[in-house]
Amino acid sequence: MNDPTLKQIFIFLVVLLPFQLLAQIPYGNNPECGKYxxxxxxxxxxxxYGSGEPLLLIHGSLYGYINEFENIFPILTENxxxxxxxxxxxxxxxxxDRDYSYALLAQDMIEVLDAENIDRIDIVGFSSxxxxxxxxxxxxxxxVMKVVSIAGALSAKDRSAERQQQLEEMTADNFIENNKRFVASRKKLMPEPDRFVDFYNKLMKVDSDPVWISKNAASKIEAPVLVVGGDRDAYFQVEEFLxxxxxIPNSKLLILPGDDHVGASQKKEMYTDFALPFLDEN
Structure with missing residues (x-):
């Protein structure tokens, strides 16, 4: 291959094509690895995705979905x-048909683990x-072996009055009107798109529960927990992460300076430098 132009094309394909293929993985809508x-x-x-020690990955609520971790999957699936x-x-x-609660969502996760014959597992979760x-x-x-909790809290009791008012004023109709493109794209995935309003109201109900995990229950958690939060989080204050x-008895705290609610889950260095070492340490 003496032609410099051909050589450049070859290098381009060899180096960049794997990244293009990686970017095209349809996380959240992948028939090759999707299950029910x-x-x-x-x-x-x-x-x-991947192989090695099992890791349960749980996305955030409403806007959240499996694909919110698309830039993080390559890091998590290495091992x-x-x-x-x-x-x-x-x-x-x-x-x-049931009312939503974190007890119900946790039960769903257990049923997935049972289906995959996984007895114990590490967990990484963002927000909800x-x-x-x-x-x-x-x-x-x-x-549960270990937990990395990113931008989550035990309750909504410290929510600001402004944030609480915003949630109360954001009805399903208002949300749909203000998020037309998002709702349309989400409905394309949903098996029951006509129930979007019902889905939204179920989420808002559980979001308004004053306590999600009692202090008594949290104080008895045996698994090591890495509590991660951004100091600019608009949903939860640093005091709530603290x-x-x-x-939680066997816990560690990581506050990310300058990161907001979503940013805390998207910082790759958080996973490579803190979350994965935490999961891997004895």
């Missing part, structure tokens, strides 16, 4: 078999996924 389990009232969708679950009502998971992860550690101590750290 049937709970009492809903089919729950999940995808599996782990990642089970990424779609919370009920999100994306390809059905909504179900983080709350679900800590709830799993509290309710199913025999199933409270989790103080209450």
């Amino acid at each position: 389990i049937q709970t009492k009232d809903a089919k729950i969708y999940y995808e599996i 782990h078999k990642v089970i990424a679950v779609a919370l009920r009502g999100h994306g390809k998971s059905e909504i179900g 996924g983080a709350i679900t992860a800590v709830k799993l550690a509290a309710d199913y101590p025999e199933r 409270e989790m750290y103080r209450i």
